[in-house]
Amino acid sequence: MKRLEGVELLKYLCQIQGPTGSEERVAAAIREQLSDLDRIEITGDKGGNLIVAYTGEHHAARVMVSAHMDEVGMMINDITDDGYIKFACLGGIDPRVLCGRGVTLMGEAGDIPGVIASKAIHHQTADERRTATTADKMYINIGAENKEEAQKHVAIGDSATFRAEFYEFGNGLLCGKAIDDRLGCAVMIEVLRRLVDGGVKLPYDVYFCFTTREEIGLSGAQTAAQSIGPNVAIVLESTAVADIAGVKDNSRVAKLGEGGAVSLADRSTIYDKALIDYAFDTAKKNDIKAQIKKYISGGNDAGHIHKSGRGVRSLAISAPTRYLHSASCVASAADFESIKQLVYAMLCGGKLA
Amino acid sequence: MNTELLKKLMTTQGVSGGESAISARIRDMISPYVDTCYNDDLGNLIAVKNGNGGRHKKIMLCAHMDEIGFIVTYIEDSGLVRFATIGGINFTAYSYTAVQSSKGVKGVLVPEGDVPAGSITFDKCYIDIGAKDKKDAERRVSVGDYFAVEPSLTRLMGSRIAGRPMDDRAGCAALIMIAEKLAERGCSDDVYYVFSVQEEVGCRGAKPASFAIAPDLAIVYDVTRTGDTPGCKPMAVKLGGGAAIKIKDSSVICHAQTVGELIETAKANKIKYQCEVLTAGGTDTSSIQMSGVGCRAAAISIPTRYIHTGVEMIDTADLEATVALTVAYIGENK
Numbered sequence: 122m123k124r125l126e127g128v129e130l131l132k133y134l135c136q137i138q139g140p141t142g143s144e145e146r147v148a149a150a151i152r153e154q155l156s157d158l159d160r161i162e163i164t165g166d167k168g169g170n171l172i173v174a175y176t177g178e179h180h181a182a183r184v185m186v187s188a189h190m191d192e193v194g195m196m197i198n199d200i201t202d203d204g205y206i207k208f209a210c211l212g213g214i215d216p217r218v219l220c221g222r223g224v225t226l227m228g229e230a231g232d233i234p235g236v237i238a239s240k241a242i243h244h245q246t247a248d249e250r251r252t253a254t255t256a257d258k259m260y261i262n263i264g265a266e267n268k269e270e271a272q273k274h275v276a277i278g279d280s281a282t283f284r285a286e287f288y289e290f291g292n293g294l295l296c297g298k299a300i301d302d303r304l305g306c307a308v309m310i311e312v313l314r315r316l317v318d319g320g321v322k323l324p325y326d327v328y329f330c331f332t333t334r335e336e337i338g339l340s341g342a343q344t345a346a347q348s349i350g351p352n353v354a355i356v357l358e359s360t361a362v363a364d365i366a367g368v369k370d371n372s373r374v375a376k377l378g379e380g381g382a383v384s385l386a387d388r389s390t391i392y393d394k395a396l397i398d399y400a401f402d403t404a405k406k407n408d409i410k411a412q413i414k415k416y417i418s419g420g421n422d423a424g425h426i427h428k429s430g431r432g433v434r435s436l437a438i439s440a441p442t443r444y445l446h447s448a449s450c451v452a453s454a455a456d457f458e459s460i461k462q463l464v465y466a467m468l469c470g471g472k473l474a
Numbered sequence: 475m476n477t478e479l480l481k482k483l484m485t486t487q488g489v490s491g492g493e494s495a496i497s498a499r500i501r502d503m504i505s506p507y508v509d510t511c512y513n514d515d516l517g518n519l520i521a522v523k524n525g526n527g528g529r530h531k532k533i534m535l536c537a538h539m540d541e542i543g544f545i546v547t548y549i550e551d552s553g554l555v556r557f558a559t560i561g562g563i564n565f566t567a568y569s570y571t572a573v574q575s576s577k578g579v580k581g582v583l584v585p586e587g588d589v590p591a592g593s594i595t596f597d598k599c600y601i602d603i604g605a606k607d608k609k610d611a612e613r614r615v616s617v618g619d620y621f622a623v624e625p626s627l628t629r630l631m632g633s634r635i636a637g638r639p640m641d642d643r644a645g646c647a648a649l650i651m652i653a654e655k656l657a658e659r660g661c662s663d664d665v666y667y668v669f670s671v672q673e674e675v676g677c678r679g680a681k682p683a684s685f686a687i688a689p690d691l692a693i694v695y696d697v698t699r700t701g702d703t704p705g706c707k708p709m710a711v712k713l714g715g716g717a718a719i720k721i722k723d724s725s726v727i728c729h730a731q732t733v734g735e736l737i738e739t740a741k742a743n744k745i746k747y748q749c750e751v752l753t754a755g756g757t758d759t760s761s762i763q764m765s766g767v768g769c770r771a772a773a774i775s776i777p778t779r780y781i782h783t784g785v786e787m788i789d790t791a792d793l794e795a796t797v798a799l800t801v802a803y804i805g806e807n808k
Contacts, residue, residue: 285650288529301615305659350517385545385547385617385618386545386558386560389676390678391490391491391672391675391678392491393561394491394492395620397618413617413618415547415548415617416547416558417545417547417558427516427678428678428681428682429682430682430685430686431515431682431685431686432514432516432518432679432682432683432685432686433516433680433682434515434516455787
């Protein structure tokens, strides 16, 4: 195994197929990247979550750090007589980002490429041109001549993901599929390495949870939290931003390059005020960029975690990400770095619990 | 009914997620009647009166102490404050009203000038605290601060009162009144008075509180709407019609045997009651019912007109009936 670091690690993780419900390959890659670390204990649970325990000195509390492994994708729900693949979306995908996109289908006999097709503009009626085609009217073309040929490669229930190159561009920007939330996974891997390599002694036990099925209702994190029973949780996410042309400043969620976006509240959670303050104090003390996620929208694994068991004080730190849930998510390498430093500093600061 | 107790509860702010002040106030008020008080990790206030009998079943009585409000998200260069909503805000009711922050800063909530009355949303509104510019505003307000509409309490005809937040300080008042009566009379079972957090954003607090307590029986005290005003959806509950024993709402079907026992108790003790079927809206009852291994859950609601406005109206006789019914039920039965 080659230990991959920084953007190389993120690129490696993003290019793995891991649609909601089929996260096994991501879990295997994470296990592999952690395989040279001692002092940790890796377990997988029945829901597919990967839980990595980093035991502290005093066991004063249990801290759960979580990021989800799954990405938005598609699931095959029908194959037409002429060999076209009909699908349903796994997670919320704007149908406008589907059309014309390359996809990789995960068939039992192996992965095969395909393309999401719909009627060419030349053949559309005036009405059709004005309205967005919905996903149920689209199909994936895998080049099969008929149903029988298609069935040699894929079956109903198989999943697919966007097929997209990962690349760097502009001033430290990163573009690719699945940045939501492989970026959070990469942060956890690198924080774990820094803890283990440095022989850091923490006053509490930390459970790094790589969770499943976030994109269809946060179900992996729910069972992980129930089995760990943490006192405190830090959720690492990607958040949609609106720092784009045409959006007024008061409606912009967060800015790329300004550091991890710490949530006040979203549709699933009101975050713990003391933890929010601790995050900003830590950032200030260590000269790490961080910003407030100032628009109340979305939701993440914290939604289930904070209500689990006897209640869990929760915090969310998100990488500001443009064009979320598309084949071309855009995040900033500097934010990736800031989040790593912030999470590490918060764990080492000892004031989480 | 003396409304001083209710007034004390209504004039202390506690928007969902920022309940520390109201929690401290309630703790002061209920501590003479209980053995222990503590807050859990999410902020739920739990006051326990140990039973004097041998059976020691655990009874959880729950009312939420949070209220709907606003959270500051952004301060404009002009010093005007932008916010997001916490809980279900009705902007027809809340436009052009006086508001107050958790730190005591006064302001007025105003919609942008060119927004038609029917289509006001939170991102088309701002709070004007009278600041000259952003720097001036930042002296008093920070992103993340809470605001709520100013509390009020007006005595109307008979035993009716209007103001805010009746939802659910009326329920909190019921719990404190029950605690006082049960402390006087004694109770064989352990009673857990739970003042839950974050009900208004999806009944979040009661779930972990109930998980930790693992009660044998839970009763929830919250407001419910009525069907006795012009233009409202039909509903059998009336203001002044007595304690509303909940059969179901959109999140829960109450434990049938407990519902039956509550009705029998009301009849036997000549306490005015009515049955409630709420077709839209949920309560902590569902969170509690499904928490942990589950428990018997019921609810007694206080009929309230104009919920989630500045003029939420109750009949204090209904509140007194709610207290009387609970005291009679817990005494004779459980």
